[in-house]
Each structure stands twice: as structure tokens, then as C-alpha cells.
Amino acid sequence: MSDINEQVVTHAHKDAIGARMGMWLFLFTELLLFGGMFFLYSVYRFTHQQDFHIAAKELNTLIGTFNTAILLTSSMTIALSIAAIQKGKVKLSIFLQVVTILLGIAFIVNKYFEWMHHINLGLYPGADELLSKGPGQILFFGLYYTMTGLHGLHVIVGACVIGTMTTFTIKGTITPDSYTKLEVAGLYWHLVDIIWIFLFPLFYLIT
Amino acid sequence: MEKNLEHRHEKHTAHYGIYILVWFALLILTGLTVTVAGINFGKLTVTAALLIASIKSYLVLTIFMHLRLEQKAFRVFIGIALFFIIISFVLLFADYTSYVR
Numbered sequence: 001m002s003d004i005n006e007q008v009v010t011h012a013h014k015d016a017i018g019a020r021m022g023m024w025l026f027l028f029t030e031l032l033l034f035g036g037m038f039f040l041y042s043v044y045r046f047t048h049q050q051d052f053h054i055a056a057k058e059l060n061t062l063i064g065t066f067n068t069a070i071l072l073t074s075s076m077t078i079a080l081s082i083a084a085i086q087k088g089k090v091k092l093s094i095f096l097q098v099v100t101i102l103l104g105i106a107f108i109v110n111k112y113f114e115w116m117h118h119i120n121l122g123l124y125p126g127a128d129e130l131l132s133k134g135p136g137q138i139l140f141f142g143l144y145y146t147m148t149g150l151h152g153l154h155v156i157v158g159a160c161v162i163g164t165m166t167t168f169t170i171k172g173t174i175t176p177d178s179y180t181k182l183e184v185a186g187l188y189w190h191l192v193d194i195i196w197i198f199l200f201p202l203f204y205l206i207t
Numbered sequence: 208m209e210k211n212l213e214h215r216h217e218k219h220t221a222h223y224g225i226y227i228l229v230w231f232a233l234l235i236l237t238g239l240t241v242t243v244a245g246i247n248f249g250k251l252t253v254t255a256a257l258l259i260a261s262i263k264s265y266l267v268l269t270i271f272m273h274l275r276l277e278q279k280a281f282r283v284f285i286g287i288a289l290f291f292i293i294i295s296f297v298l299l300f301a302d303y304t305s306y307v308r
Contacts, residue, residue, distance in 0.1 A: 024284060
């Protein structure tokens, strides 16, 4: 009987590595998804350098920097929540997960105001104001909405995934002995952070 | 061997300090990238921005995403994925720089 139990434990242990590898494989597909857009961005920036330079002035560096800090902090809190559950501090882990979700929401709220600001200025695809500008500026804003939009969608999905993990932790599905789900959700959140690390200088810091 | 690795994994990740330290480093690098963007290095400005972003990503990958403590296969996989992304960029620009401007 104890032999069977031991086998079960060994099997679960191996699954944890498999689960993390599975998530990494999924993250590679995300790399392809965003990679294609980064290819497009780099070519258009190369062929329309002056227009990209002018268009980027419309973006507020301060808000961008603030949002970067929010996302970096949320990455830390989710990493800490995993460390907390490893130490057996379930309540601290739940608290840190909730903080991560709140920071994710704060990021999206900022993004909403930023987008609304640009839309009010007539800088959205198809607007007469934008169409009167140079072709490179139209491309810049097209890429801006597509790339930050897709990234924002990832933040929303990530926050929902972490929310599910928080429910699991409260219900006791995620425990100090079995926290792979939380670890894997964390990997996804960190990838979203890495994508923003590249989006931020490429859109906000063109000089 | 595997058990040993898992043990190491748990022991290392259970420290809070390193995450706070990396967070601090990431914020400083963000400040640095904003400052550097204000100075005009010409073509080097993009290089500097991408270099800092790469350092930040490296910190997130190794510490936050625990790559430092994972089995070697994980690092090999990621190395291959990044290699092909970089190759694609190199070929893309080898092509574009040859006939645009």
C-alpha cells in the first residue's frame, strides 16, 4: 500500500516539470504571435523613421513609465506569492495574488484613459485627423493600437487566470505541497511583463 | 539527481529578498532607459533601449520565472526559440537594408 502511495507521489512530482514545460511551449507560441508584430514594427519603423519620430511624440512618457512600474511590481508580487505558498504562508500568498490582480487592473485603467485621450484627439484608425497625417504616422498608430491592444488583452486574461488561482488557493486546491498551477500562471504573467518591457521603449521612447 | 534538483528549486525560490532586489533593479533600469532616451545618441538610441530591455528580460526570465533553477532542457528550448527569432530579424534586415534607402 505504501509502495503505491510512493509511486503516486513520484508521478505527481514529474507532472510538475511537465506542466511547467507545457506552459513554456505555450509561451513560445506567444513569442511567435508577438514576434510577427515586432517584425512588422521594425520594418515600418526602418522605412518611416521620421514619421515614427513625430507620431511617438503624441504618447505620454510619464504615463508609460508609470504603467511599466505597475507591471514590474505586479511581476514581483506574483513571484512573491509563489515564494509565500512554498513557505506555507497561504494567507500571504492569497493577499499577494490579489495585489497582482489589482495592479493588472490599474494597468488596464491607465491604458483605457490613454487610448481615450488619443481617440478624442482623432488619432484612431480611419479618423480624418489621422488620415491627414503622413503614411508612417498612420502605420505607427495602427501598430500602437494592435500591439498594446493585444498586450492589454493578455493582461486581462492573465488577471482572470490569477483570479482563478486565488479561488483555488482559498478552496485548498492549491496548497503549500501542490502549487504548480500557481507557478504556471505566474510564468504567463511574467511573459506579459516581458512583452511590455519591449513595447514600452519601442513606442514611448522614440527620440 | 532529479529529487536533488527539485530540492534546490524549493530552497532557492523560498527567499523573498531576491525578488525584491530584482524588482528594484528592474525599476532602476526603467529609469535608466527613460533617461538614455532623452539623450540623442543617433542610431545608438535604439540599440541602448533594446540592450536595457534585454537585460530586464534576462532578470525576469532567470529569477522571476525560475529558469536559473530549472532543468537544462528548459534553457536549451528557450535558447533555440530566441535563436530563431534573432535569425529572423537578421535575415529580415539583411534584406531590407540592401534596397531601402
